[in-house]
Amino acid sequence: MSVHDGADVPYASLKLLAKAGDGGQGEVHAVGGPGGLLYKSYREPHKLNGAALAALVSLRQALAAADRDRLDRETAWPLCRVTDGGRVTGFLMHRAPDVMTWQTSRGSSKLVELTYLLHPPKAAWQPVRQPSPAERYTLAVVLVELFQWLHAMGLVIGDVSHANVLWTLRPAPAAYLLDCDGIRLVGQRPVLDQADTPDWHDPLAPPGTVSVDSDRYKAALMIGRVLAQDAYASPGKSLKPVPGVLDDRREAAVLRLWEQAAGACGTRPDLGQWRTALAGRDTIKLIAARPAPRPAIDRSKFDGAKERGTISLRD
Amino acid sequence: MQILPFYLLCDESGSMSGDPIEAINEALPELHHEISTNPTVADKTRFCLIGFSSSANVLQPLVDLSDIDEVPALAAGGLTSYGDAFRTLLRCIEADVAALKAEGHEVYRPVAFFLSDGIPTDDGWEQAHKELTQSRFCPKIIAFGIGDAEAATIGQVANFRAFIQQEAKVSPAQALREFASSLTRSIVRSASSIAADGGSGFSLAVDETVPGFSTVSLDKL
Secondary structure: OHHHHOOOEEHHHOOEEEEEEEOOOEEEEEEOOOOOEEEEEEOOHHHOOHHHHHHHHHHHHHOOHHHHHHHHHHEOOOOEEEEEOOEEEEEEEEOOOHHHEEEOOOOOEEEOEOHHHHOOOOHHHOOOOOOOHHHHHHHHHHHHHHHHHHHHOOEEOOOOOOOOEEEEOOOOOEEEEOOHHHOEEOOOOOOOOOOOOOOOOOOOOOOOOOOHHHHHHHHHHHHHHHHHOOOOOOEOEOOOOOOOOOOHHHHHHHHHHHHHOOOOOOOOOOHHHHHHHHHOOOOOOOOOOOOOOOOOOOOHHHHOOOOOOOOOOOO | OEEEEEEEEEEOOHHHOOHHHHHHHHHHHHHHHHHHOOHHHHHHEEEEEEEEOOOEEEEEEEEOHHHOOOOOOOOOOOOOOHHHHHHHHHHHHHHHHHHHHHOOOEEOOOEEEEEEOOOOOOOOHHHHHHHHHOOOOOOEEEEEEOOOOOHHHHHHHOOOEEEEEOOOOOOHHHHHHHHHHHHHHHHHHHHHOOOOOOOOOOOOOOOOOOOOEEEEOOOOO
16 A cells, blocks of 8 residues: 555546645645545646655655654655656645644634634634633644754755644644645755745745745744734744743743844754743853964064075085 | 735626525625635735615725624615716725725735626716726726626726626526635635735736636727
């Protein structure tokens, strides 16, 4: 079974059911059979980097069982590619957990996207239960840990937005990452050229490029926006965490990193720093070992006037 | 905040009675639902409903759709005064843009979806249309014709895109459901490309083809 071994699946073998989603890059359909899988098909398969998609599938296959379970629990990772006549047309993935969906008043089911954490609640989406300050804090920690783990695996997340991160409070605060075909191995080309989401782009990154550093900027946006319940907060502007979410020590640490995130590429706080800040730990400034003192130089050997004699060639 | 205002100008003349007007009235909750449950879209868009027959009425003044839970229904009756519809739209846009700016928002050029099932019954509607399209905040107009509407007139009303119902294929009510879906998609997709601070502008995402409709060329004069 290819979902288990990661081998390509022929399109003809899929039994496609109802359309579950429609995005800029393609469509998502439910697939008949065990596992409640989804099939994402690309609108422009000829633009696809099939090798990059294969690399994501292989990465999951190479993980130890516990890590693979975590990946499946926290992301909609590509399980295997789908091919049609030798061309890659899309991939299979797991459906988001049921606890990350909500029923609207008209009876339809929607995903609990990050956006519902970033706006003051409205009647139209009342069924989405809002977190208590303590739960909001835990969600921020969960997100930081997920991003830190993906970075530790040598991945660049690329596009982070209000729509591709899901969350729940049941049974405990948890997060789930969508659109994982936008993720790439550091230094590798992505599956598809990925446009940034408005309000989530790194102003200092060259347009169209993403890196670990732009991920760090976007992680800062995500963390700050979750803590402040403000969809448009960005480093460089002041951050006002929701009262009760952070104690004084954590707030001071978070605000320091928030300021730092506005800095140049290469200076943004990494996920480990966010984790430390959210843990409320002080940091101890370490002083790097001093280089060995250079020996004193006798400048007279170099700077003195030269006395050039002559060498007699006849003797 | 960067705001994109949408106006729906809907024909509610006598000929719309029955299935057509019901189709629109049933589609409005669906449109409201799609947008109000999406805070990112609701934040950046506003919606106004104008019904027109012998005269035009602002049924729902420009609003953030997540702030309302009911909207006046369209009711069929009367003639088809395009002129009054355009004059009302122009008046609304001028007041709305000023009000949004006063609240500290930046405003993109408004988008107007115009829907009619007949030919205009008023003289001088072209003059009102001209005043609208030559105004400072001239909206991008997407016009849809169903039933007895004429392609030439619908093409004349639009300045962005125009569609006419394929009568042989679908009923007016079916066409109107497609029209409403297309309007909803336009709002959601356009808003999704808007940055809160304006950023690098946005792209107005209006379907190039709508099921049940033929696209009317705007190039022919």
